[in-house]
Amino acid sequence: MRKTKYNQIIKYITEKITRGEWSIGTKIPSQRELANLFKVNRSTVVTALEELIADGLLETKIGKGTLIANNTWTLMSVTKPINWAENVTLGLHKASMKMVKDINEAEAKKHYIQLGKSELSPELFPLKDMKRIMGKVTDQISSLSYEEPKGSIELRKAICSYLEKKGIYTSPSSVLVVSGALQALQLISIGLLRKGSTIFLEKPSYLYSLSVFQSAEMKFQGLSIDQEGLIPKEITELKTIKESAVLYTIPTFHNPTGILMSEQRRQELMKICEKEQIPIIEDDVYGDLWMDTPPPAPLKKSDKYGNVLYLGSLSKTLSPGLRIGWMVGPESVIERLADLKMQTDYGSSSLSQKVALEWLASGLYEQHLILVREQLKIRREVALKALTKNLTGLATWDVPMGGFFIWVKIYPPLKNKHLFEKALSEGILINPGNIYAQSSNQYIRLSYAFATIEDIQEGIKRLGKIIKTLV
Known part of the structure; x- marks a missing residue:
């Protein structure tokens, strides 16, 4: 049995190498991970790795673990192969933290x-209703062409009607359909902010677990929080970095703390940001998920100057697989980011947009x-x-x-x-x-x-x- 598992480990690693899935310089899984994968003792894994090292396919480096040293063709060639393991670290976008990965x-x-x-x-998951809606949408399809750069006009109208219930009154021209709120953040990072900008945010915050803004060479400035949400007065105390700054906040059922920002705190935050001319990115993807009483209205409701970019999504409430969210903001901002989105993916899925429209327009979403x-x-x-x-x-x-x-x-x-x-x-x-x-x-x-x-x-x-x- 041990011999069989030993051979399986050898075969698994050599196939990964010969197929080019693990290129030269790639770090292979740890001994513990391989032992768990093949359900063997680590001694069996060690023996298999030692044979591959002896064959010249693997090498160990202090502080780096066990790496792919060669492949079967390289051993017979004088040509130096491409080291993709080095190349993948050269891109502009930073990798996720190891624990996040x-x-x-x-x-x-x-x-x-x-x-x-x-x-x-x-x-x-509302499987029965989703199947019925998808069937209805499929029956009505005449084509699945690309939608408008800002997204389906019918869906944007439905989003506007939905937002009116939150006290947000906007026009379809000020709405951008995105593939989830995360894409909205990515578009903002490359389309609206310059290098070196400061992102104010709650500390802790979900945003720290991403590399969206850091990859665009921006820095975070954490703000303290209490049971009413972030403490706005700290913004006024950081005068040296307010220029070219933007605030990212999750005021309603904050991720990760679950805190609900009070109405008084929301008004205080809006006044300070308006006075200091600091734009706000309001992430409201959890806003519909109240349990006891409805939360205070979004910051966007009090926005009289187009200072707030408002993000919403169906990912947390209905289905992450639809990949449908939205951003609401000034028309100039929405047009700029719509252009960038077209350059990125040519628009969110037409089919997903039609399904989302049916959920919102039919009243089934509220139910x-x-x-x-x-x-x-x-x-x-x-x-x-x-x-x-x-x-x-x-x-x-x-x-x-x-x-x-x-x-x-x-x-x-x-x-x-x-x-x-x-x-x-x-x-x-x-x-x-x-x-x-x-x-x-x-x-x-x-x-x-x-x-x-x-x-x-x-x-x-x-x-x-x-x-x-x-x-």
Whole structure:
């Protein structure tokens, strides 16, 4: 059996090399990862790697791990091959943090209990209605040509009608359909801001886990938060960097803390940003996910000068797979970013736009939200009870009024990396707080949105046991 597994490891690595999937300079998976993949002891992996090193296909470098040194053709050739491993580090866009990459990869594996995933459970996906709508849309299709640069005019009209219920009155010409809010941020980073700009944001913030603005050579300036949201007066104290600055904020059910910015704080923030002429990017993708009472109106409702770029999406409320979101802003901004979007992908999916239109225009989206809010409230209570039962004395947390997340502070001084790895080995995927700010090393972002109710209970139970073993 050991010999069979040993040969499988040899075959797996050599095929990756000969097919060009692992080019010269590529770092191969760790011994632990290979051992888990093939369900063998690390000694079996070590023996296989030693043979490949002896054959000249692999090499080990201190601090870098085990790398591809040659391929079968290079061993017989004097021509130096292309080192893609070096080339992939030369691009303008920075790579994700290693822990973020690990999380992204693990989220695709179904055997983990997902306690960090920012996505609705498949149990809440309106499969029956979605099939019916897709069938209706398909029956009506006469062509699937590219849509207008700003997106389907019918969808933009429907978005305007939907936003009126939030107190936001705008025209289709001021709406850009995007492939999710993340694409809106990418377009803003390359189309509106110059190198060296400062991004004000809550600390911690979801934006720290991305490299969108850092890749465009911009810097972050974190702002403190309390139970009412970010503290606006800190902006006035940072006079030296306000020029060429923009504020990114998630005022409603903040990611990762779940905080809901108060109405008074929103008005204070708007006044300060208007006075200091600091544009605002308002990310409102969780705004519809309230549970107890509706949240205060978006910042955009109070915007009289076109100071706020407002982002919304169906990814958190309906389906991430549709890849449909929107940005609302001054026409000049929307036209500029629509042009950039056309250069990037020639417009969001025509089919997805037609499906999104049907959801919004038919009233089914509002009906769906009622069900989602009810189910999230149940899941939130399950998570809070499990936390009380298993983490009392080990952690503290606040009760979110909406959204997906509970921001949990672990009392014992644990390193996020150790807790993350230990949890992963026990079949639990969590989002450590330090990916949202280095200063949040004692926190984890716990999501009650994706896992089943049984998995939420079991996952938090295991998490409590893990923390006890690490203190």
